[in-house]
Amino acid sequence: METSKELRWKQRFETFEQSFLKLAQYSEEIFENDLEQAGFVHLYEVAKEHALNTVIDYLDARGVSVETHRQAIKEAANYSFIDNEKTWLKSLNRQNLAYYIHTDKVINQLIEDIQKSYYKELNHFYIKLKEEIELS
Numbered sequence: 001m002e003t004s005k006e007l008r009w010k011q012r013f014e015t016f017e018q019s020f021l022k023l024a025q026y027s028e029e030i031f032e033n034d035l036e037q038a039g040f041v042h043l044y045e046v047a048k049e050h051a052l053n054t055v056i057d058y059l060d061a062r063g064v065s066v067e068t069h070r071q072a073i074k075e076a077a078n079y080s081f082i083d084n085e086k087t088w089l090k091s092l093n094r095q096n097l098a099y100y101i102h103t104d105k106v107i108n109q110l111i112e113d114i115q116k117s118y119y120k121e122l123n124h125f126y127i128k129l130k131e132e133i134e135l136s
Helices: 004-025 034-061 070-076 084-093 102-135
Strands: none
Touching: 004 034, 004 102, 034 070, 034 102, 070 084, 084 102
């Protein structure tokens, strides 16, 4: 029988999964206007936020308490679902760019980073946790 904490992280994962699969639909697109670009960045930010909340609940279910997303990433680096801790931390450090700087150069760089590295990390995270859920 699953504990409530185990059930909680799996529920969080389901929420992440829904947002991630939306992001996955557009992960290789070339965006033609500002609205499409903003929508893609938003899909990524939502998926990342759900992933980080899943990590926190996953760790909690294993008796590891963390206060921040940064701590969660550092702790989760010991688990197979985090492939590249530095990429996760870079993504976390750069999240405010999308909120405060709206230049073509920054938005284009952010989209490139999402498509070339951040998405890859979320995909790895998705596959590993999906496998763990299916095995349990």
